[in-house]
Amino acid sequence: MAEARTAGLSRRRTRARDLLSPCHGVRVTALTPDSLLERAHALTAVTGAVVSHLSAAVLWGLPLPRALENLTVIHLTSRPGRRAVRHKHVVGHQQSLEPEEIVSGARVSCTSPLRTWFDLAGILSLDELVIAGDFLLRRRNPLTTLDRLDAFLDGKHGRAGYRHAMRARSLIRADTDSPKETELRLLLIRHGLPEPGINVPMFDEAGCWIQDPDLSYEQEKIAIQYDGGHHASPAQRRSDIFRDENARDAGWRVVVLTQWHLTPVAPGMEPPAVTRVRAALTERGWSPGSVPEPGRRHRARATPDSSDTNGR
Structure with missing residues (x-):
């Protein structure tokens, strides 16, 4: 309320019907587009959390299954020492993030493309995770490189989702268009x-x-x-x-x-x-028993763990 008074808004004005409250302590005009970015901006301004997981994936444009594209909830990650955000329509997470795993934009801070993809390992199926990984390495305007992806995964050994991510890595290829x-x-x-x-x-x-x-x-x-x-x-x-x-x-x-x-x-x-x-x-002369010539297939550096039958 102190900030509202400083801005010249009375208590009655902050309760007016033309204002919405996306979270405690925040008021926005009802004319403000109810977009993910606007809602995330309001929430992170108060909580100091970072947009992550599926919400960060949407902001980065990563392809997601249709059922997950338009979720009403927002995923927010709080760093160690701060409680996970508890609010209606918010999925709160608490996990350690390296400085390079956070990207600060004009409106919100969200997890980096690589960290976002890694967090999706606990949500997406194998094929869905590979599709998202290929998107990171797309031919036009890629969000990362294979070397950076491999270096990133080297630092995640033993973390939740690592095995599933490595299975996906063995199938990820660069230079796709869609x-x-x-x-x-x-x-x-x-x-x-x-x-x-x-x-x-x-x-x-x-x-x-x-x-x-x-x-x-x-x-x-x-x-x-x-x-x-x-x-x-x-x-x-x-x-x-x-x-x-x-x-x-x-x-x-x-x-x-x-x-x-x-x-x-x-x-x-x-x-x-x-x-x-x-x-x-x-x-054209191929048969199931044919042995592909060297270079015909792309080779992946990562080797999936065959014991990881559930992929998680």
Whole structure:
């Protein structure tokens, strides 16, 4: 109330209906957007806590399962010596954070991209954690590097979530363009197909660049394109047709997939994406017993702990 009086607000004014109270001691105008950032700003201003876990993931733009994207609760982490925040619509955590694990913005302080991803190890499934990890290392505007990720994990040995994070690390790859590329790659691997390359440049016989297919098998000259919703526009469709014609002229087999191809048509059936890619590989001479040539598969430095059956 002292700050309110200093600002010229009476007790009656602070209780007016056009003001909201996101947490004790804070008043904001009802016209203020009820966004995560605004709510987090109000809460952290009073508690001194750091936005973390799923809330930090949203602020960093990490891809999350649809069920977790629009949660009404906010995750806040208090450092040792301070009690975890207890408030309606708040999930309070108390844990030690290194200085480099906190990023201070204009409105709030939140956990760093790497620390946020590591905290998600206790929340997300293996595939979901890999998708979020690939996003950190995306081709455009990456939030970190593989070396930094590995160095970070080296310092988390034995911590809660470490084993699950290391299992995800063994599957994380850099230079992706979308979460669906990661989902498709994991789907193919899980069904026994060789791991494809990611956005590997394709050239014609004269050495001229053609395109960077989403996924590919260079030896068999198979390009896999995942076409999301934005590919439905007339302009994009024309561009895609031109893209694929040039690849086929260069001797490549092009497999175009959509969201529909990622889900089995009926229980017990394999996803159409797997069936189509397997058929293309077989057509080009691949067989399940084939040994991949060196360099065909990406190698990960981290080795998952086979004893960690629950991944947590």
